[in-house]
Amino acid sequence: MRVEDQAKFDEYCKNTEFLHVEPNMLLKKIIKPAEQVDKCPDWDTKVIVHYHGTLLDGKVFDSSVTRNQPFEFQVGQGAVIKGWDKGVPTMSVGEKALFILHPDFAYGESGSGSIPGGACLAFEIELLDYIESDHEYPNSPEERVQAAKVRQEQAKNLFAQQKFAKANQKYEKGTQLLESIVSENQDLKNEAKKLRATLFANMCLCFQKMNDSKKSIKAGEDALKECEDDELKVKIYSRMIKSYLNANDIDNALKIGQQGLQELNNNPVVLKEWQKAKDKQNEAEKKRKELYAKMMGNSFRTGSEGAAKPNESGNQEGV
Structure with missing residues (x-):
């Protein structure tokens, strides 16, 4: 000590x-x-x-x-x-x-x-x-999909109570249950993939509510990897733009927004969020220019006031 x-x-x-x-x-x-x-x-x-x-x-x-x-x-x-x-x-x-x-x-x-x-x-x-820890992990794909749906419903109720961390834990458990679903039933596999994308998208929102932009963005990226539904993609891209802005990362907010606009044919919801990022970029650029002009103005005035003046004989004072 x-x-x-x-x-x-x-x-x-x-x-x-x-x-x-x-x-x-x-x-x-x-x-x-x-x-x-x-x-x-x-x-x-x-x-x-x-x-x-x-x-x-x-x-x-x-x-x-x-x-x-x-x-x-x-x-x-x-x-x-x-x-x-x-x-x-x-x-x-x-x-x-x-x-x-x-x-x-x-x-x-x-x-x-x-x-x-x-x-x-x-x-x-x-x-x-x-x-509380959740160690349930059923063996069959059908049981795992059903268990994930239960976690989704539990998470919805917790989210409504603004218990975002607990809701997030349920969503995360759901994604784990649906990882690597192996089944000859293609409909079941498609259902699991769609549900997993939804759960990741909801995690993106939960982390956003918890002011954790980094994890929100990561959950959004995971959701996009699984997502094949355009309606859900609109939510994911919109949430990711907002999380990037919350992290004051305007460049990546514009980048992910542009990606969403290209993929979703200039969807108006995504466009609205992208425009918010563009407005912030324009605002930052305006402030930068104003600051630069102010600095140059100060520099000009200092230079003028500080210049040596010739004396009566025409020589520079102090020389």
Whole structure:
């Protein structure tokens, strides 16, 4: 442990407001209690959290709150530091807590990025929700298609409740169930392919609602690989344009929009979204030109005012 952290960490250990999740290693203080204390995640459960991480001196090193993008991870799989794997399962949905981590429950003596080696860490974590693991995987193609339809219906209900992360998990499970359907029944294979495209398209929308543009775009790309229905393609292209714009990637928004317009004969819905991207491009270009003109104007004025003037004898002053 860093020398500068020792005294402060000892104070936290003696503070009776903190619960010792792991004696003298992982401390917890509830900032905002949950409404239902029994809604706790189990091991092997995906959790959705917001967090704000600092050193003990208050220096911020990472924050999902600042990014406005919740973080997801699987509990108990070693995907995160030990303090999180041990601490988050003690929380209930809606709870916000402050965790103080000994270096052995954080990044150890080696540190990570801007986090020094041997540093104690403080995390404010809010448990937004969790998603129970879904291990069902029927053997027959018919049963898998049916199971995927069930996940689709469950996801629709969750989406209507604005539980986008849970809805997304159902959609994703549906795509996994439909992967590599092998059957002599061509109608069943076609149905599975169409359903899988729809599920990916819905994932594209869910990630968009969750402010995760990168994953939204990836889901859209996966949907296009499976999709043979023009009506669904309209939704996919429109959503992808919007996600690229949300990521402030105007060039790719225009590019995917142009692809959609060519493929769908200038569909008016796609054209409307593409025009939004074009308007943003024009706006950015206008601002660039205005800034350039302003810079050149300032440069001209500075040059005029700063020019050396001849004295009465005709010589340059200061020469």
